[in-house]
Each structure stands twice: as C-alpha cells, then as structure tokens.
Amino acid sequence: MSDPSDLRDLYQEVILDHGRHPRNRRVMANRSHMARSENPSCGDEVVVSLEIDNRGVIRDVAFGGQSCAIATASASLMTEVLVGKTPAQAKSLFDRFHALAAGGVEPPLDGMDAERERLAMLSGVRDYPVRVKCATLAWHTMLAALENQGA
Amino acid sequence: MRAVDSGYEPTHNGALYDVEAVRADFPILHRPVRGRPLVYLDTAASAQKPAQVIEAERSFYAEDYANIHRGLYFLSQRATERYDAARRKVKVFLNARHEHEIVFTRSATEAINLVAASFGEAFLQEGDEVLITGLEHHSNIVPWQLLRQKKGILLKVAPVNDVGEVPLDDFTRLLGPRTRLAAFTQVSNALGTVLPVAPMIRAAHAAGVKVLIDGAQSVAHMGADVQALDCDFFVFSGHKLYGPTGIGVLYGKEALLDAMPPYQGGGDMIASVSFEKTTFAPLPAKFEAGTPAIAQAVALGAAIDYLTHLGLDRIGAHEAGLLGDATARLSAIDSLAILGTAPHKASVISFVMDGVHPHDIAQVLDSRGVAVRAGHHCAQPVMARFGVPATVRASFGLYNTSAEVDALAEALERVETLFVR
Numbered sequence: 001m002s003d004p005s006d007l008r009d010l011y012q013e014v015i016l017d018h019g020r021h022p023r024n025r026r027v028m029a030n031r032s033h034m035a036r037s038e039n040p041s042c043g044d045e046v047v048v049s050l051e052i053d054n055r056g057v058i059r060d061v062a063f064g065g066q067s068c069a070i071a072t073a074s075a076s077l078m079t080e081v082l083v084g085k086t087p088a089q090a091k092s093l094f095d096r097f098h099a100l101a102a103g104g105v106e107p108p109l110d111g112m113d114a115e116r117e118r119l120a121m122l123s124g125v126r127d128y129p130v131r132v133k134c135a136t137l138a139w140h141t142m143l144a145a146l147e148n149q150g151a
Numbered sequence: 152m153r154a155v156d157s158g159y160e161p162t163h164n165g166a167l168y169d170v171e172a173v174r175a176d177f178p179i180l181h182r183p184v185r186g187r188p189l190v191y192l193d194t195a196a197s198a199q200k201p202a203q204v205i206e207a208e209r210s211f212y213a214e215d216y217a218n219i220h221r222g223l224y225f226l227s228q229r230a231t232e233r234y235d236a237a238r239r240k241v242k243v244f245l246n247a248r249h250e251h252e253i254v255f256t257r258s259a260t261e262a263i264n265l266v267a268a269s270f271g272e273a274f275l276q277e278g279d280e281v282l283i284t285g286l287e288h289h290s291n292i293v294p295w296q297l298l299r300q301k302k303g304i305l306l307k308v309a310p311v312n313d314v315g316e317v318p319l320d321d322f323t324r325l326l327g328p329r330t331r332l333a334a335f336t337q338v339s340n341a342l343g344t345v346l347p348v349a350p351m352i353r354a355a356h357a358a359g360v361k362v363l364i365d366g367a368q369s370v371a372h373m374g375a376d377v378q379a380l381d382c383d384f385f386v387f388s389g390h391k392l393y394g395p396t397g398i399g400v401l402y403g404k405e406a407l408l409d410a411m412p413p414y415q416g417g418g419d420m421i422a423s424v425s426f427e428k429t430t431f432a433p434l435p436a437k438f439e440a441g442t443p444a445i446a447q448a449v450a451l452g453a454a455i456d457y458l459t460h461l462g463l464d465r466i467g468a469h470e471a472g473l474l475g476d477a478t479a480r481l482s483a484i485d486s487l488a489i490l491g492t493a494p495h496k497a498s499v500i501s502f503v504m505d506g507v508h509p510h511d512i513a514q515v516l517d518s519r520g521v522a523v524r525a526g527h528h529c530a531q532p533v534m535a536r537f538g539v540p541a542t543v544r545a546s547f548g549l550y551n552t553s554a555e556v557d558a559l560a561e562a563l564e565r566v567e568t569l570f571v572r
Contacts, residue, residue: 007518011569042510042526043540068508
C-alpha cells in the first residue's frame with residue numbers, strides 16, 4: 001500500500017467498513033423523532049429517525065439517504081453509539097464529537113469513554129475542512145430531530 | 152473556426168509542441184502538493200497562468216499604471232493605450248469586425264447578465280421566448296430566469312440525448328414564432344460535448360432569432376471566429392483562457408449593441424451629464440461604467456498572445472490526444488462509467504464509480520496530488536438528466552501530459568481497491 005498515512009487516518013478500515021456496510025440504514029416504523037437535512041456543498045441528504053421510550057431512553061436509531069463514505073460511516077457509527085442513551089447524553093456526545101471532528105476543545109464526558117473511542121475513528125476529518133460537514137451531517141440532523149419533537 | 156479533432160491521430164509523443172517547455176512557463180505546476188508533484192486536472196474550472204501573464208499584470212502596475220481615459224498626463228495616456236491594445240487583441244482573437252464590438256466585463260457571467268438585462272429591456276416582451284439547451288452552466292440559466300420573473304418571458308430548453316448531445320432537430324423544432332433569442336454554450340462544462348453551433352446559429356437565424364454563444368468553456372480549446380459563425384453575441388471569461396480572474400468579454404454586433412440601453416450607469420459611460428439629461432457615450436464605453444479591470448484586461452491580452460504563439464490548432468490537437476488517452480484508460484476501469492460520450496468532445500471527462508461517492512474519489516485523488524473537481528459543476532440540470540447528484544470531472548489544458556493521465560488512472564485504480572471490493 002503506497003497511500004500516504006494522512007489518507008489512512010481519514011479512511012480507517014472501520015470507516016471503510018461502515019461506509020460499505022452501513023448499520024441501521026433503514027426506515028423506522030416506530031419512530032418518535034425524525035429530521036432531514038442536506039449538505040449544500042454536495043447535495044447529499046440524510047434522514048435520522050429515533051425511537052425514545054416513555055422513560056426517556058433512546059431505544060432505536062436509524063438513518064437514510066445517499067451520501068459519501070465519511071457521512072455514511074459517521075451516521076452508521078452514530079446509530080450504534082446512541083442506543084441506550086438519554087437525549088441529554090446524546091447532546092453531550094454531539095458536543096464531544098463536534099469538537100473532535102472540527103478540532104475544538106472537547107468537553108468532559110462522564111462515563112462514555114468507550115463511545116468516545118469509537119467516535120475518535122473519525123477524527124481524521126479535522127485535517128480536511130470540507131469533509132467536517134460530511135462527518136457531522138448525521139449528528140446535526142439527530143440534534144434537529146430531538147429538538148423537533150421537544151424531547 | 153478551428154476544429155479540435157481535425158484528423159489528428161493521438162500519438163502525441165512530441166511533434167505538436169514541447170510540453171515540458173510549456174510547463175516551465177507555469178510556475179504553479181512546479182509546486183508540490185501533499186508531498187507529490189501537482190497533477191492539475193481542473194482547467195475547465197480555471198486555467199493556471201503562465202509567467203508571461205503574471206508578469207504582464209505585475210509590470211503594468213509597476214511601470215504603466217494610472218486610471219484610463221480622463222488623464223492628460225503621461226501615465227494615464229500610457230495606461231489607456233495598453234487597455235485599448237488589449238481590446239484590439241480580443242478583436243483579432245475573435246475576428247470581430249470592429250474593436251468597439253468588444254465590451255470588457257467582469258466575467259462571462261456578467262456578460263450574459265448584461266445581455267439578459269439590456270437586450271431583454273430593448274427587445275423582449277411578455278410571452279417572448281428565450282431558447283437555451285439542457286447543457287447550460289447555471290450562468291446561462293439563472294439570468295434568463297431572473298428576466299422571466301421581471302418581464303414574463305418564457306424559457307424553452309432543448310433536450311439532451313443519452314450521449315450528452317443536443318440534437319439539432321430538437322433544437323430547431325423549439326424555434327417558434329415568439330422565440331427572440333437562442334443562448335447556448337459551445338462546449339458543455341460538465342460533459343465536454345462540443346455543440347454544433349454553426350448549424351444551430353443558421354437554424355436560429357433562419358427563424359429570425361438572435362443568438363448568444365457562451366464560449367467560456369470553448370475558446371481556450373478552439374478559439375472562435377464570430378464573423379464566420381455569424382453569432383450576434385459571444386461571451387467568454389479571462390481566467391479560463393489562462394488569463395486573470397475578474398475580466399470577461401462580451402462581443403456583440405454593432406447594430407445590436409447600439410440599439411441596447413446601458414447595463415449600468417456611472418463614470419466612463421457618458422458623453423455628458425446634467426440633472427435634466429444624460430447622453431451616453433458611444434460603444435464600447437456605453438457598457439463599461441466605472442473604472443474597469445485595466446490590469447486584468449492588459450494581462451488577458453498577454454494570455455491571448457501566449458495562446459496565439461503556441462497555436463490554438465496545436466493546443467486543441469494536444470488536448471484531443473490527452474482526452475483520447477484518458478477515455479481509453481478510464482474505460483478500462485470496470486466500476487467506472489463515463490457520462491457524456493459524444494463523438495465530438497473537448498478536454499473534459501466526467502465520470503462516476505459504482506458505490507463510491509464523487510467526493511471520496513476526489514479525496515483519494517487529492518492525496519496523490521491529483522486535482523479534479525467533484526460535484527455538480529454548476530450544471531445541476533445536466534446531473535439531473537443523467538440521474539446523478541454529482542460526478543468527478545477531470546479536464547485537460549495545454550500543459551497536461553500523458554504521464555498525468557497515467558497518474559489519474561493509477562489513482563482511480565487505488566480508489567477501486569479502497570472502496571470497491
């Protein structure tokens with residue numbers, strides 16, 4: 001393999017795997033929250049659906065739409081990481097992920113180190129400003145979905 | 152008009168011109184990118200500049216600069232002479248009948264907006280039709296839509312076939328009794344298709360329809376002869392002609408430009424002004440309100456000198472060779488599909504790959520120093536026609552080499568192993 005290491009940082013094997021075989025890319029019948037958004041720079045679209053139970057716990061997350069490998073992998077990872085979390089924890093993970101992807105200061109995160117490690121696989125995007133939007137598209141959409149329904 | 156594919160056999164190992172000597176003229180081509188030599192394949196978006204153009208702009212500011220037209224002093228006269236000389240070069244380059252048929256604008260986009268506003272004001276009424284094609288850049292769509300909102304004109308669109316051509320019959324059929332203007336590109340920026348502009352212009356004129364040709368994507372490859380074409384308007388931009396940004400050209404037939412009202416009001420475009428009445432200046436000053444891009448016009452003249460010296464025939468033939476090579480190399484990649492397969496193309500190859508987003512392709516290419524464009528290329532209707540949101544576009548200029556085509560193909564093979572399994 002002769003590709004430079006910086007590109008391997010961006011397209012790690014896990015990212016490529018989630019890009020090729022995205023988890024939870026499906027329509028969710030029992031959704032309680034949903035939002036759709038678009039990346040104007042490329043026209044990619046993502047739909048995020050969540051099912052939050054009456055105790056306020058995220059039971060299921062799914063996404064839809066066609067997008068690049070980075071956006072697809074990020075959405076796929078997000079759907080796995082958010083299950084079992086509360087909306088407050090989801091927002092906290094959003095803040096942490098956003099800082100990680102955009103190169104800001106990461107806020108402290110209580111008891112979600114394993115999740116942080118998984119999301120860190122996308123931190124390579126910080127060297128490619130155009131791709132930060134790809135990586136955060138599903139997360140912004142998830143946040144909009146939570147706010148849409150006043151979770 | 153000089154054709155691109157004038158019987159040239161794509162063997163291109165020398166003969167046409169010394170590409171390495173030409174590359175030595177372009178300082179930026181010697182700048183490494185991501186630790187590798189730059190392979191610049193985005194000339195359709197903007198061409199890189201030879202040292203002769205950069206030096207023309209620099210030395211004009213260093214030695215000859217002042218505002219034009221009004222000064223009675225040496226430098227103003229000198230700057231005016233150099234600005235006028237640039238207009239003469241454009242006149243010769245386009246083979247216009249008169250120098251005053253050449254109007255300097257900010258860009259090809261501004262030139263089209265000028266015609267839409269001014270020709271529209273003088274000649275278009277509610278219910279009149281403007282005919283464009285499905286291959287247009289947004290800059291030859293949106294100005295007409297704005298005019299539609301303002302004046303209630305209708306916009307007709309000649310359809311694109313499966314290989315990316317605009318069939319002449321379909322175009323001709325849409326020339327109706329209310330059609331006043333046909334505005335179309337000479338080369339598709341998204342697909343590279345060369346349109347049969349000469350018969351299209353004849354068909355339009357036979358129906359009493361005026362014609363605007365968008366030459367932004369064509370002039371650097373095949374030049375233009377506006378008298379032979381007999382088009383009524385022709386526009387192009389400096390930066391795609393290896394010249395500076397911020398300068399464009401509108402050619403218009405004298406009688407039409409004379410009959411059109413000014414586009415903008417201001418200094419330089421008047422004969423006399425009082426609060427009761429203003430008399431407009433004659434052509435071309437009538438359409439050049441305000442201090443123009445003087446240094447950029449001078450440097451555009453240097454770009455035209457550069458291309459004329461190298462020879463547009465030879466440039467076109469060199470690029471046709473590269474396009475032939477690239478088409479053969481990319482066609483051999485199984486997961487890759489080329490969009491726009493018209494027999495008559497110029498210097499652009501647009502493609503998609505199974506299961507790989509164009510942005511990911513461009514990212515991998517960039518890591519190898521290969522600069523291509525990924526997106527809708529300001530031609531979303533073309534993307535819609537072919538059912539894709541975006542493509543990757545590689546485009547070739549006079550300085551590209553067959554080794555760079557190889558670098559593109561090898562980088563795409565890497566994309567295939569990375570994403571397609």
